[in-house]
Amino acid sequence: MSKIVEGLLYSESHEWVKVESEGIVIVGITDYAQSQLGSVVFVDLPEAGTKLQREVEFGAVESVKAASDLISPVSGEIMEINEDLIGEPELVNEDAFSAWMLKVELSKPEELDKLMSAAQYAELIK
Amino acid sequence: MSEIKETCLHPFHTELHARMEEFAGYDMPIVYTTIQAEHLAVRNDVGMFDVSHMGEIEVRGKDALKFVDYIFTNEILSKPFGKVVYGFMLYENGTIVDDLLVYLVNQENVFLVVNASNIAKDYAWIVEQTEGFDVTIVNLSEEYSEVAVQGPNAETKIKEVFGLDLSELSFFTFGRFLINGDEYLISRTGYTGEDGFEIYGSNLDIPFIWEKLHLAGVTPCGLGSRDTLRFEAALPLYGHEISDQISPISAGLKIFVRVEEKSDFIGKGSLLKEIELGSDKKVVGIELNEKAIPRQGYPVFMGDEQVGVITTGYLSISLDKPIAMALIDKKASKKDTQIFVGIRKKMVPGFVRDKKFLKKNYKTN
Known part of the structure; x- marks a missing residue:
């Protein structure tokens, strides 16, 4: 059973979004996503300052065997990336909800309405 | 689409909750x-693989050895029976039908182990070449199952579990051995760059081997690690480094081709031309x-120009x-050539190097 955290928002491509403060969010991948990938050996993230577009690929999370695209659930600009994941990609497997990837300043905050609730996401991966 | 087949070890895999594909x-x-x-x-220790999907084809008859010599790139006529030889079957144009292990049983019996994905193609191609030879080709792939026991502790573990001493079985030789009253063909071969054995037996007997080794703590290993292991040892995989689009010369595997020593084999003329x-x-x-x-x-670039592709x-x-x-144009193939690999939107810098990524740990004496 994959873990789902209440209070977060979810995308169909298995990213989670946590609203930090007005217009600022944190993005990562879900526990379900990491369990499908197997052991993560590399997380390929763009630099801070990169502009993101909703539903467009922004990087990849890679297991031994395959690379999976990371799809941005929101539009905006990257304020910060989680540098810890570069050296310790296995953090994604250990706790996908702590292993955040991006801190983003939203350019279209209204897009958050398009994301799923925890209950809706639970339905998706059932 | 035909039905997906299962090996005789399938129940063990599901019981261990393996990821199946x-x-x-x-x-x-x-x-x-x-x-x-x-x-x-x-x-570091010892692991085992279910490789029962591999193809086994037997060449029988008066001309068995002579026939295999004609369809195979490596030298076999001067080798003693009991030897295993790696090499290729080629099309006339020098590209590769398949890579295979040839088990020299006797003058009138040669056992071929081919890639699972090529069994039907290989069998049909081999049969086509038999004109003028007194041979019968038998596809035994469905009859045989195989477990590969690989790693520095393979020999010790097999001795401990089955009381079978394989210390005298030298690298790339095989024999028939009795375990628990059943006969197995065992060779000191593998696809990992480590010492180890490949054990062939009937579909009824192989589960005994797997179960006993598993109980004794040998790690079950899937096709995922089989690929990472063979890759580090720079062992080619059909469909990646070798295929019907490339010759063993281009693939850098000339040592398994005896163009000078052998009087003839299918594809020899094309290889001679390519070497020249x-x-x-x-x-x-x-x-x-x-x-x-x-x-x-992924594409490989030299400057702005694509010169090849990752295999x-x-x-x-x-x-x-x-x-x-990577398979790349000759002009970019020199050691230390600066190249870039296109990975998603990035051009990641790197260089051309030898394929000796890892020292092989074969027990060769």
Whole structure:
């Protein structure tokens, strides 16, 4: 059973979004996503300052065997990336909800309405 | 689409909750725990693979040895019976039908082990070449199952579990051995770059081997680690480094081709020409300067120009470095040539290197 955290928002491509403060969010991948990938050996993230577009690929999370695209659930600009994941990609497997990837300043905050609730996401991966 | 087949060890894989995927028409285990753990078990201790999907084809008859000599690139006539020889079957144009192990049983019996994905193609092609030879070709792939026991402790473990002493079985030789009253063909061969054995037996007997080894703590390993292990040892895989689009000369595997010594074999004329004129393309090693993973199909550039493509690549588990094999144009194939690999939107810098990523730990005496 994959873990789902209440209070977060979810995308169909298995990213989670946590609203930090007005217009600022944190993005990562879900526990379900990491369990499908197997052991993560590399997380390929763009630099801070990169502009993101909703539903467009922004990087990849890679297991031994395959690379999976990371799809941005929101539009905006990257304020910060989680540098810890570069050296310790296995953090994604250990706790996908702590292993955040991006801190983003939203350019279209209204897009958050398009994301799923925890209950809706639970339905998706059932 | 025909039905997906299962090996005789399938129940063990499901019981261990392996991640299963279809490979060459079989439902095969990719990984049981993690690819890293299985990979390291083979490098440091001992692991075992269900490779029952591999193809076994027997050549029988008065001309068996002579016939195999004619369809095979490597030298066999001067080798003693009991020897295993690696090499290729080629089309007339020098490209590869398949790579295979040839088991020299006797004058009138030669046992071929071919890639699972090529069994039907190989069998049909071999039969086509038999005109003028007194041979019968028998596809025994469905009759045989196979377990590969690989790693520095393989010999010790087999002795401990079955009381079978294989210390006298030298590298690339085979014999028939009794275990628990049943006969198995065992060779000191493998596909991992480590010492180890391949055990062939009937579909009824092989589960006994697997179960006993498993109870004794041998790590079950899936096709995932089989690929990372063979890759680090720079062993080619059909469909990646070798195919019907490339000759063994371009693939850098000339040592398994005896153009000078052998009077004839199918494809020899084309290889002689290629050696004389030089190959246009070559399989080389590549290492990246920064952390990224070069995967099969990613383009390789020299300056702005695409000069090739990655055939296999990983973040090497044993070396923790991004390395790959790539098929590239001759002009970019020199060692230390600066190249770039296109990985998603980035051009990641790297260089051409030899394919000796890892020292092989064969027990060769």
